[in-house]
Amino acid sequence: MRFLKIALSIGLCFVLVAALVACGGTKKETVRIAEVTRSIFYAPQYVAIEKGFFEEEGLDVKLTTTWGGDKTMTTLLADGADVALVGSETSIYVYAQGSNDPIINFAQLTQTDGTFLVSREELADFSWEDLKGSTFLGQRKGGMPQMAGEFVLKKHGIDPQNDLNLIQNVDFANIPSAFASGTGDFVQLFEPQASIFEAEGIGHIVASFGEESGLIPYTTFMAKESYIKENPETVKKFTRALFKAQAWVDSHSAKEVAEVILPYFEDTEVGLVETVVDRYKSQGSFATDPVLDTAEWENLQNIMDEAGELPKYVEHETLVNTTIAEDVMGEE
Missing domain, CATH: 3.40.190.10 (Periplasmic binding protein-like II)
Structure with a gap:
C-alpha cells in the first residue's frame, strides 16, 4: 500500500510537471x-x-x-x-x-490621423471650399482628431471659427448618431463608422484627414x-x-x-x-x-x-x- 501511494505521488508529480511545461512553465x-x-x-x-x-x-x-x-x-x-x-x-x-x-x-x-471627412450630400467634385458656410460636426475640443482636423482646414485656407459653423459640444461616442439624426452638413469620423454611413447612404466620404496632416x-x-x-x-x-x-x-x-x-x-x-x-x-x-x-x-x-x-x-x-x-x- 505504501509503495502504491509513493507510485501515485510520483505519477501525480509527472502530470503536474507536464502540465506546467505545456503551459509554458509560468503563469x-x-x-x-x-x-x-x-x-x-x-x-x-x-x-x-x-x-x-x-x-x-x-x-x-x-x-x-x-x-x-x-x-x-x-x-x-x-x-x-x-x-x-x-x-x-x-x-x-x-x-x-x-x-x-x-x-x-x-x-x-x-x-x-485616422479620421475621414464625410459629407451628407454626394459631391462628385469635392473641394475644401465646399465647407465654407456649412455646419461642421467636429470632434472634442483639445483632442487630436479635432486639432488635426483644424490643421487641415487651415491648410486649405479655411478658418474653423469664422468660415463655418463648428459644433464641438457633442460627446465623442454620440457624434455618429448626431450626424445620422440630421446634425451637420459635414462630420469628421473614424472607421468603420465612416464607411458604414457610406454603405447606408447616410453620408459620403470625400476626404482623408490622415493624408492631409502628415506623420x-x-x-x-x-x-x-x-x-x-x-x-x-x-x-x-x-x-x-x-x-x-x-x-x-x-x-x-x-x-x-x-x-x-x-x-x-x-x-x-x-x-x-x-x-x-x-x-x-x-x-x-x-x-x-x-x-x-x-x-x-x-x-x-x-x-x-x-x-x-x-x-x-x-x-x-x-x-x-x-x-x-x-x-x-x-x-x-
Missing part, C-alpha cells in the same frame, strides 16, 4: 489595456491578441474600450489600467499639470513612468508582441487582416472591414514599428500649437521612451 501576467475607442484603425493591436503574439510573450491582455481621451487617461491615472492606447497629446496635458508620475509614450501604433504619433501605447520602471520586462514583452503584429499586418493583405480582426467588429461585414483596412494601409496609417521619433513628436506639438491647445513645449525625451522599442527591433 501568464495580466496587462490591462484601456483603448480610447474601438476602431479598425487599431488593427495591429487586435492582430497581436488574435494571433497569440501577446500570449507567446506570457502576457494575458485584458482589453477595455473607454470611449474618449479624457476617460481613457482618467482610467490610467486612477490605476484602472496598466497601459492606455490613446493620442500622445494626452500625455502632454498631464505633464503640463505638474504630475509627479508622468505618462510615458513607449510604443506607437498609428502614425497618421504624427496619433495613437500610442503609454503607461505611468512608475509602471515602466517597476515592470520593465513586461513592457518589453508587450512591445515585442506589438512589433510582431505590426510586421504581420504590413506583410499580409487587407483581406487577411480583416478576417483576423473581424471578431472585434461583429456587426460589420468582412468586406467592409477589408475596405477600411486597405484604406488605412494605402495611406500608411499603421506604424510599421513601435518607435515614436522626434520628427513626429515635433509635428504633433506644431499641430497642437496651431490649434491653441499646446500648454507647454515638451522635449521628445521627456515623455517618449524609444529605448524599449529600439531594443526589441534590435533583436531581429
